[in-house]
Amino acid sequence: MTAPIPRDIPLPLPAPEGLLEILLIAAFLVHILFVHLMIGGSMFSLVCQIRGLKTPDYEKLAYRIMQTVTVNKSLAVVMGVAPLLIINTLYAPQFYASSALIGDMWMAVIPLVTLAFLLAYAHKFWWNHFLNIPELHIGIAALETVLFLVIPLIFMTNVNLMLFPEYWPKVTGFFSAMLLPNVLLRYLHFVSATVLFSSLFFVWWTGRKTFRVEVQFSELRVIDVRRFFYAFAFGATIFQILTGLMVFVSLPAQGMSWGFTALLMLGGLVVLPAIWWMWQNLTRPGHLLDDNFKQILTCFACATIIMGIARHDYRENALADHKAAIAEKTINYQAAVKEAGEQAQLAAIKAKENDVAAPGAAAFNQNCAACHHATLPTVGPALQEIKEAYANNPDGIAAWTKAPGKKRPDSMKMPGFPQLSDDELTAISQYILSH
Ligand code: HEC
Missing domain, CATH: 1.20.1630 (Formate dehydrogenase/DMSO reductase fold)
Structure with missing residues (x-):
């Protein structure tokens, strides 16, 4: 035994x-x-x-x-x-x-x-x-x-x-x-x-x-x-x-x-x-x-x-x-x-790095994703459409978002986002264009 x-x-x-x-x-x-x-x-x-x-x-x-x-x-x-x-x-x-x-x-x-x-x-x-x-x-x-x-x-x-x-x-x-x-x-x-x-x-x-x-x-x-x-x-x-x-x-x-x-x-x-x-x-x-x-x-x-x-x-x-x-x-x-601890630490660092790499992703998901789908028009136009309209113009997206106008006759008016800083807006805009 x-x-x-x-x-x-x-x-x-x-x-x-x-x-x-x-x-x-x-x-x-x-x-x-x-x-x-x-x-x-x-x-x-x-x-x-x-x-x-x-x-x-x-x-x-x-x-x-x-x-x-x-x-x-x-x-x-x-x-x-x-x-x-x-x-x-x-x-x-x-x-x-x-x-x-x-x-x-x-x-x-x-x-x-x-x-x-x-x-x-x-x-x-x-x-x-x-x-x-x-x-x-x-x-x-x-x-x-x-x-x-x-x-x-x-x-x-x-x-x-x-x-x-x-x-x-x-x-x-x-x-x-x-x-x-x-x-x-x-x-x-x-x-x-x-x-x-x-x-x-x-x-x-x-x-x-x-x-x-x-x-x-x-x-x-x-x-x-x-x-x-x-x-x-x-x-x-x-x-x-x-x-x-x-x-x-x-x-x-x-x-x-x-x-x-x-x-x-x-x-x-x-x-x-x-x-x-x-x-x-x-x-x-x-x-x-x-x-x-x-x-x-x-x-x-x-x-x-x-x-x-x-x-x-x-x-x-x-x-x-x-x-x-x-x-x-x-x-x-x-x-x-010890090894498990080190691995967990590494994973945490990596996750942080990813966040830093795409700082706009989190903010987009939180603020915009509800109304903007990648390819399909939902509440708002699809990202594809936005990308075409604003190619090479991230500042345009930021400017719109700061003070949305009224363009599409069948759509509701997009709400404004006064709580977002300029940096966040730039990050979101860049994320949309690079998506
Ligand atoms: C509550 C839904 C809603 C949310 C949330 C929303 N949008 Fe919109 N968005 C719309 C609608 C509706 C339109 C179309 C408005 C129109 O054509 O008058 C639109 C249009 C746009 C356009 C196109 C403007 C143009 O010149 O055609 C951009 C760019 C845009 N939104 C960016 C954003 C960004 C960035 C965010 C997040 C910070 C966001 N939207 C969040 C509903 C939303």
Whole structure:
């Protein structure tokens, strides 16, 4: 199937392309970090609330977690503006096409996000109102979490569809775009990253001194809570690598390159020491969970940056041909527009020249043609007759026209033309004689 090639709007980029690409990678990573913390927080708050039905301490923990969700959600939204704008700038034709193709769902993001946020606020701010109806409270938390999980799927479907213009003609809306190869695998990879980064965040967050002051557990030990998150972080890391491999295998070949493959391998390698340290912390009694925590975070930070660059690299590879085709089409179009413009200008100049060449023609047609036909006598005598009578005497015609007399007994009297200047009269007379 051949890819449709739209024409670009030839506008200059607001900054050098390389700078925009760097900004895109950096801004996207910051955005997605807070997205992970927002969704992960919502998920963990739900899980802890359910556990809280049996162990009340978990309910306290769920409440504290929910405090982070609304903050991270605001940051996720604000930090999402920059990458969205840069994507719109760098990939305008592709992103426009994919957004339009899944238009209904793409627009639905706005009400879905609004609803998710309102549910999150209800979940958090009305905490005490729901104490006697925990089922309803958990229901709200569950709906909020589901919505938080649906929204990234819409985004992912869009940015995936954008990469593969050859699918555009056969996509018939959101669901067919969602079922294209690798979208759901990418989504699994995303969700496991959410669990990974949010649980690492909560390991750190529950390790702060202030946390112990804020949350007074009756039975639970903070160390157990941290171990709980740590175990999730470890499991999610393994799952992340597995889904990452599956995504890699499922990616369409047109974006593949050795550079991209090397970046992915490097990203995977960087995580290995983190896995080792995490395993040590989890399994060896006497080990503090904070051992090597900074190194572990550094490993993940490096891996994330490498993956962000790799992701961008794949996108550029996948779209290279399409971008070139669009650029060529745009240049050809601009050349055609320029040529058409020049031709129109030439035609206008020619028309003007013709006017100047026969200045009397227009004035004759306007003032005299109604009554003077070239060969037939109508209201007035035919031009042929006038020409014979006034051969070599244009001044005679002008003089008559200025003050017509009465010659032919069967004719009406010709009206006068006081509004015509001498120049116009001369031009008309010459035109009649040369006709
Ligand atoms: C409303 C109709 C009418 C219009 C418009 C008109 N004419 Fe005439 N023209 C006549 C008639 C009628 C005669 C014949 C008059 C007569 O013989 O008494 C005539 C006669 C003439 C004659 C012949 C005069 C002669 O010596 O036999 C000339 C030359 C002439 N017109 C020039 C013009 C020119 C130039 C214009 C435009 C600026 C013009 N006419 C517009 C009706 C018209």
